Amino acid sequence: MWSFQTDPDFQSELDWIRKFVDSEVEPLDSILGSQWNIHDARFKRFVRPLQEQVKARGLWACHLGSELGGKGYGQLKLALMNEQFGRSRFGPIVFGAQAPDTGNSEILAHYGTPEQKERFLNPLLNNDIVSCFAMTEPHGGSDPLLLKTQAVADGDDWIISGEKWFASNARFAAFFIVMAVTDPDAKNPYRSMSMFIVPADTPGIEFVRDYTYFGQAEPEHAHLRFNDVRVPKDHMLGENGDAFAVAQVRLGGGRLHHAMRALAEATKCLDLTCQRVASRFTKGERLSEKQMVQERLADCWIQLRQFRLLTLEAAWLADESKDWKAIKQNIAAVKVMMPKVLHDVSSTALHLHGSLGLSTEMPFSYHLMNSYMIGLADGPTEVHKLTVAKEMLRDVEPSQDQFPEYIHHRAKAQAELKYPAG
Numbered sequence: 088m089w090s091f092q093t094d095p096d097f098q099s100e101l102d103w104i105r106k107f108v109d110s111e112v113e114p115l116d117s118i119l120g121s122q123w124n125i126h127d128a129r130f131k132r133f134v135r136p137l138q139e140q141v142k143a144r145g146l147w148a149c150h151l152g153s154e155l156g157g158k159g160y161g162q163l164k165l166a167l168m169n170e171q172f173g174r175s176r177f178g179p180i181v182f183g184a185q186a187p188d189t190g191n192s193e194i195l196a197h198y199g200t201p202e203q204k205e206r207f208l209n210p211l212l213n214n215d216i217v218s219c220f221a222m223t224e225p226h227g228g229s230d231p232l233l234l235k236t237q238a239v240a241d242g243d244d245w246i247i248s249g250e251k252w253f254a255s256n257a258r259f260a261a262f263f264i265v266m267a268v269t270d271p272d273a274k275n276p277y278r279s280m281s282m283f284i285v286p287a288d289t290p291g292i293e294f295v296r297d298y299t300y301f302g303q304a305e306p307e308h309a310h311l312r313f314n315d316v317r318v319p320k321d322h323m324l325g326e327n328g329d330a331f332a333v334a335q336v337r338l339g340g341g342r343l344h345h346a347m348r349a350l351a352e353a354t355k356c357l358d359l360t361c362q363r364v365a366s367r368f369t370k371g372e373r374l375s376e377k378q379m380v381q382e383r384l385a386d387c388w389i390q391l392r393q394f395r396l397l398t399l400e401a402a403w404l405a406d407e408s409k410d411w412k413a414i415k416q417n418i419a420a421v422k423v424m425m426p427k428v429l430h431d432v433s434s435t436a437l438h439l440h441g442s443l444g445l446s447t448e449m450p451f452s453y454h455l456m457n458s459y460m461i462g463l464a465d466g467p468t469e470v471h472k473l474t475v476a477k478e479m480l481r482d483v484e485p486s487q488d489q490f491p492e493y494i495h496h497r498a499k500a501q502a503e504l505k506y507p508a509g
């Protein structure tokens with residue numbers, strides 16, 4: 088069975104989200120700082136009431152599967168929701184669906200003890216607190232086997248030492264999920280690390296610096312130093328050596344949600360551009376009447392539709408298979424295409440707006456920077472392309488001969504064996 092139709096009841100929820108985001112949420116993008124700064128007085132004043140409306144509508148924090156105590160919407164519906172609220176920087180947090188809290192809550196729901204769920208998961212799901220995922224280190228990010236931060240057992244505790252880098256939202260977070268080496272001599276290096284909950288107020292955590300990139304409202308990517316940070320034994324998530332398995336829990340759904348938000352961001356750039364080219368007059372006609380402009384718009388539209396299909400197909404497969412491993416090629420393909428689509432569409436928007444497009448009065452340079460950001464966060468594009476290709480090549484048998492079996496004279500001979508001439 089295959090259908091592109093959205094169930095009418097759910098479509099009316101999507102329509103509501105779209106209107107609500109347009110009129111109530113998007114204006115916040117122009118006046119508030121970081122979406123994770125829940126401690127800001129204006130966040131409390133403006134964002135909290137909107138979150139209450141979303142809760143009353145039953146659309147709050149829908150990302151957890153039913154097996155984890157969530158609503159069990161499934162990836163396809165979540166993808167369609169993210170497409171709507173992804174148009175606004177504040178959309179995800181107003182709907183209780185912001186990264187990295189969504190992924191971190193999946194980890195806690197999977198691996199947390201009842202006490203940890205009470206202390207960290209419930210307030211996280213309610214956005215009473217926010218969290219941070221600290222994996223990358225200053226000396227290397229694309230290859231997690233290079234991580235050096237260590238956790239050493241000491242009585243009833245683990246002592247963590249090392250540095251983390253680009254730990255987003257650490258400044259606002261109540262706790263960090265930290266990946267650290269626990270068995271440097273493990274035969275299988277993928278079993279050498281473990282994952283820990285580290286409460287932000289644990290002594291020994293040093294904020295070295297917060298980083299930002301062009302267009303961000305405020306710095307929010309931290310360089311952290313862990314100076315013999317002591318956490319109780321039960322703060323390990325999963326078993327000793329499980330870090331890679333734990334990290335995977337947060338990635339599948341997260342990448343699809345990111346993709347639909349990137350799609351929304353790019354679609355918004357294109358919508359604004361259509362309006363601009365329909366308004367701007369030069370050399371005797373509107374920009375929208377020039378074929379070179381039309382071609383760029385058409386290319387963007389087609390690219391967006393292709394990307395939407397690729398992502399929704401992956402979401403559908405996730406719901407059908409309930410097995411992230413089985414669809415890792417699809418997820419990696421989505422992760423690869425996401426930065427390219429946002430890059431191409433935001434560049435087109437910037438360029439077709441002329442000098443105005445380049446100025447900071449317009450959002451396009453920020454969206455363009457975001458395209459680079461999403462090509463790095465959760466691993467660079469190259470690494471995900473490798474996954475796509477490895478999956479393609481996994482079961483391919485090499486030819487036994489210098490010439491392939493499908494060379495014409497051989498293919499013809501085979502065909503004649505099957506269909507002999509009369």
Ligand SMILES: Cc1cc2nc3c(=O)[nH]c(=O)nc-3n(C[C@H](O)[C@H](O)[C@H](O)COP(=O)(O)OP(=O)(O)OC[C@H]3O[C@@H](n4cnc5c(N)ncnc54)[C@H](O)[C@@H]3O)c2cc1C
Binds near residue numbers: 467
């Ligand atoms: C805005 C932002 C937010 C982030 N938030 C977080 C966070 O919250 N938590 C966290 O842990 N990390 C976070 N990161 C870090 C992110 O995961 C890393 O930037 C990413 O994994 C790449 O690591 P790196 O920056 O060290 O780049 P490097 O490992 O130095 O790689 C640099 C470049 O080398 C090339 N390259 C790398 N590997 C290969 C390969 N195998 N084949 C071919 N080329 C390759 C790619 O072009 C890559 O961009 C964030 C990053 C950004 C930009």
